[in-house]
Amino acid sequence: xxxxxxxxxxxxxxxxxxxxxxxxxxxxxxxASLLSASLMEYDGSxxxxxxxxxxxxxxxxxxxxxNAIIRTFVVGGAVGLxxxxxxxxxxxxxxxxxxxxxxxxxxxxxxxxxxxVIVRTYGWWVILNREGAINSVLQSLGMIDKPLxxxxxxxxxxxxLTHALLPYGVLTIMASLNGLNPNLERAAMSLGAxxxxxxxxxxxxxxAPGIVGGFLLAFAIAISAYATPAILGGPxxxxxxxxxxxxxVSTLDWGPGAAMGAILIVSAIALLLLTSWIGDRRREA
Amino acid sequence: MRAGRLxxxxxxxxxxxxxxxxxxxxxxxxxxxSFNATNRSFFPPxxxxxxxxxEAFAPxxxxxxxxxxxxxxxxxxxxxxxxxxxxxAFARHEFAGKGLIRAITLGxxxxxxxxxxxxxxxxxxxxxxxxxxxxxxxxxxxxxICLPFSVRTIAISLQAMPGSxxxxxxxxGASPLRVLRHVxxxxxxxxxxxxxxxxxxxxxxxINLSLFVAKPGQRPITVAILSFLxxxxxxxxxxxxxxxxxxPLLLVALLGRFIGIGNFLYQEQARG
Numbered sequence: 001x002x003x004x005x006x007x008x009x010x011x012x013x014x015x016x017x018x019x020x021x022x023x024x025x026x027x028x029x030x031x032a033s034l035l036s037a038s039l040m041e042y043d044g045s046x047x048x049x050x051x052x053x054x055x056x057x058x059x060x061x062x063x064x065x066x067n068a069i070i071r072t073f074v075v076g077g078a079v080g081l082x083x084x085x086x087x088x089x090x091x092x093x094x095x096x097x098x099x100x101x102x103x104x105x106x107x108x109x110x111x112x113x114x115x116x117v118i119v120r121t122y123g124w125w126v127i128l129n130r131e132g133a134i135n136s137v138l139q140s141l142g143m144i145d146k147p148l149x150x151x152x153x154x155x156x157x158x159x160x161l162t163h164a165l166l167p168y169g170v171l172t173i174m175a176s177l178n179g180l181n182p183n184l185e186r187a188a189m190s191l192g193a194x195x196x197x198x199x200x201x202x203x204x205x206x207x208a209p210g211i212v213g214g215f216l217l218a219f220a221i222a223i224s225a226y227a228t229p230a231i232l233g234g235p236x237x238x239x240x241x242x243x244x245x246x247x248x249v250s251t252l253d254w255g256p257g258a259a260m261g262a263i264l265i266v267s268a269i270a271l272l273l274l275t276s277w278i279g280d281r282r283r284e285a
Numbered sequence: 286m287r288a289g290r291l292x293x294x295x296x297x298x299x300x301x302x303x304x305x306x307x308x309x310x311x312x313x314x315x316x317x318x319s320f321n322a323t324n325r326s327f328f329p330p331x332x333x334x335x336x337x338x339x340e341a342f343a344p345x346x347x348x349x350x351x352x353x354x355x356x357x358x359x360x361x362x363x364x365x366x367x368x369x370x371x372x373x374a375f376a377r378h379e380f381a382g383k384g385l386i387r388a389i390t391l392g393x394x395x396x397x398x399x400x401x402x403x404x405x406x407x408x409x410x411x412x413x414x415x416x417x418x419x420x421x422x423x424x425x426x427x428x429x430i431c432l433p434f435s436v437r438t439i440a441i442s443l444q445a446m447p448g449s450x451x452x453x454x455x456x457x458g459a460s461p462l463r464v465l466r467h468v469x470x471x472x473x474x475x476x477x478x479x480x481x482x483x484x485x486x487x488x489x490x491x492i493n494l495s496l497f498v499a500k501p502g503q504r505p506i507t508v509a510i511l512s513f514l515x516x517x518x519x520x521x522x523x524x525x526x527x528x529x530x531x532x533p534l535l536l537v538a539l540l541g542r543f544i545g546i547g548n549f550l551y552q553e554q555a556r557g
Contacts, residue, residue: 012379015378018367019371023392034407090301114486119530125326126314126315225493258403
């Protein structure tokens with residue numbers, strides 16, 4: 001750069017001061033105060049300033065709350081797995097195809113990102129409900145007498161979230177496949193490995209970081225998703241996000257709400273550290 | 286040999302077709318349902334009628350739709366104005382605390398949006414600004430969660446620009462301000478618009494933050510649809526869902542024609 005750096009050393013601070021102040025006040029401070037308030041006694045919706053572990057104790061002793069927490073992480077894991085399982089073949093196809101329609105196909109596979117989760121989940125409700133698409137098709141074929149009850153259920157939540165988060169998996173794995181050195185695959189094949197063997201011995205292991213990245217991304221978004229569990233689930237399939245909504249808005253019992261928020265914050269940070277640790281290992285390798 | 290080679294690929298294509306069915310099925314079914322002649326969301330639709338589409342344009346829904354559009358537009362504008370200096374600082378300068386400030390800026394991508402929402406709700410209430418709930422809290426929250434999108438995209442376009450272009454202009458005698466105005470800014474304009482539209486879309490489709498800080502009467506369309514779902518799944522909601530899908534789609538198609546927004550989406554992911 002032509003401008004001397006010494007003369008302009010105040011420049012970056014001038015650029016970032018106002019935005020950083022804004023974020024400090026409206027993002028960092030609120031998150032920090034949520035974390036600390038989760039360790040305080042609450043009087044309805046206001047923390048009293050008395051330190052206590054009560055909020056967490058409540059969450060970890062009532063089966064209703066423990067079940068919601070466990071269900072949240074099980075759903076997150078299942079969604080992460082399904083997202084990876086479905087997006088890998090799709091990403092592989094999109095990276096390797098020579099089709100003239102390639103760009104259109106990529107656009108279509110990412111298009112769901114443009115829709116609100118509500119739009120994407122609504123279709124699943126139409127498909128799965130008692131009078132829904134699956135039941136009417138099965139009934140008109142005479143395969144069932146009584147409609148199947150598929151809603152509300154945890155499985156429906158997993159299916160809906162997998163659908164909603166698939167594009168994230170596709171993007172992550174496509175990036176990983178694009179970063180692959182094609183010579184490695186060529187070398188394997190010229191040494192006599194079949195296409196399938198090359199895939200399993202070379203391509204798949206080398207894109208493992210992308211798979212893990214896609215899994216973690218889908219997992220992280222799934223554990224804090226609200227709309228899909230709210231639409232496809234019910235009182236028997238509460239997850240942390242729907243519980244937080246109950247605490248904060250319906251019962252105005254902010255203490256346990258803040259504690260659940262704190263659990264989500266800690267999980268997010270743990271996932272971030274895990275992701276960057278895997279990224280570092282990839283660079284070392 | 287040849288058949289043996291083709292087989293796995295054929296199998297893959299079959300899988301891919303099924304996955305596209307999975308991706309597009311629910312959206313196609315939602316569209317079909319919106320043309321029901323009955324007032325329930327039957328699929329296959331019973332009869333054909335446009336009345337739910339007419340209903341989707343009633344004031345009850347136009348109001349939150351307009352609210353969402355205005356909120357998203359204002360959010361995108363602010364996120365861009367705030368995002369340009371941040372992107373410049375990150376892409377062009379080395380300074381103490383850069384890593385920390387970058388982490389703060391991109392933090393909203395890491396922290397679940399729902400947590401950002403309840404944190405803002407509780408913080409504003411605790412410091413006595415509870416009356417900000419509603420519009421101001423929504424705007425502030427949306428800027429916070431959309432800022433990373435504009436900053437990253439603008440920073441990418443700054444990094445992609447060869448520095449020699451600016452040096453050349455300066456070497457030919459242009460003042461720093463003229464270089465900025467006539468060289469740098471025109472070159473990053475596509476990136477700025479791409480970032481702006483990512484911010485717009487992220488705000489327009491948000492539910493997790495709005496859910497906690499919106500007030501009745503000032504609700505984005507997503508919150509309005511969600512709270513109406515409690516009363517049943519009327520085909521109007523299907524029509525509304527499609528409308529709120531088409532708006533960002535049109536925006537991207539339009540921008541894609543002019544600035545190739547796809548490249549940015551792609552690069553962004555590749556750079557993590």
